Amino acid sequence: MIHTEPHRSHRTGWLRAAVLGANDGIVSTSSLILGVAAANTAHSDILLAGIAGLVAGAMSMAAGxxxxxSSQADTEHADLEIERKSLAEGYDAELEELADIYEARGLTPELARQVARQLMNNDALAAHARDDIGIAENNQARPLQAAFSSAATFTIGALLPLLVAWGSPRSLILPLVALFSLFFLALLGAVAARVGGAPVLKAAIRVTFWGTLAMVLTxxxxxxxxxxA
Known part of the structure; x- marks a missing residue:
C-alpha cells in the first residue's frame, strides 16, 4: 500500500494572491470608509468613496x-533561453553539471550521473529548468492569471465593508464597518491558514492586528x- 502524505506547498501561489487581494480589499476599503466617515461626510459621499476605492484598488492590484x-516570467524565459543554448553547445558539460547537483544532494557519483542521463534523455531542458534553475511547471509565472485572481479577490474583499456601510445608518457606520471588517479579516486569516496548514489563531491575530492599525490611523x-472643517 502506498502512503501519500497531504502536502500544501503546491497551493502557495494561488493562495498568496487570493489572500493578498482579499486582505487588501477589506483593509483599504474599510479604512477609506472609516476615514471619510470620521470627517463627518454624508452617507452618499462615504459610499461613493468606497466604490471609487474598490474600482481603483482592483485595477491597481491587477496592474501591479x-x-x-510579467517581470518574473521574462526572467524565467531568459534563463530558459540561456539553458537551451548551453544544451545545444555543450550537452556533455550540462550533463556533468546536473550530475554534480544530484551528487551534492546525496547520490553517489555513479547514480547521480545515471539519473542525470536518464532525465536529460527524457527532457533535458525540463530537467535543468527544474533542478538547475529552480523553475518547475507548477510554479511558473502566469501574469494574466495573477492579475485576474488578484483583482477578483480584491473586489470580493472590498465589497464586504462596502455592503456593511451601505446597509448601516449614518450614525453607526463607524462602529459597524470597523467591527465587521475585523471579523472578515479574522475569518480570512483563519481560512487561509486552514487551507495552507498553518496555525489558525496566529494567522487570524496577525491579519487582524494590521487591519486594526490601518483603520485606526485613517x-x-x-x-x-x-x-x-
Whole structure:
C-alpha cells in the first residue's frame, strides 16, 4: 500500500494572491470608509468613496500583479533561453553539471550521473529548468492569471465593508464597518491558514492586528480633517 502524505506547498501561489487581494480589499476599503466617515461626510459621499476605492484598488492590484509577474516570467524565459543554448553547445558539460547537483544532494557519483542521463534523455531542458534553475511547471509565472485572481479577490474583499456601510445608518457606520471588517479579516486569516496548514489563531491575530492599525490611523486622519472643517 502506498502512503501519500497531504502536502500544501503546491497551493502557495494561488493562495498568496487570493489572500493578498482579499486582505487588501477589506483593509483599504474599510479604512477609506472609516476615514471619510470620521470627517463627518454624508452617507452618499462615504459610499461613493468606497466604490471609487474598490474600482481603483482592483485595477491597481491587477496592474501591479501583471507587471511584477510579467517581470518574473521574462526572467524565467531568459534563463530558459540561456539553458537551451548551453544544451545545444555543450550537452556533455550540462550533463556533468546536473550530475554534480544530484551528487551534492546525496547520490553517489555513479547514480547521480545515471539519473542525470536518464532525465536529460527524457527532457533535458525540463530537467535543468527544474533542478538547475529552480523553475518547475507548477510554479511558473502566469501574469494574466495573477492579475485576474488578484483583482477578483480584491473586489470580493472590498465589497464586504462596502455592503456593511451601505446597509448601516449614518450614525453607526463607524462602529459597524470597523467591527465587521475585523471579523472578515479574522475569518480570512483563519481560512487561509486552514487551507495552507498553518496555525489558525496566529494567522487570524496577525491579519487582524494590521487591519486594526490601518483603520485606526485613517480614522484619526479623517477625524482631524472633520475637526478642521
Amino acid at each position: 500583479e501583471y507587471v511584477s509577474v 480614522s484619526a486622519i479623517g477625524g482631524m480633517f472633520g475637526v478642521v
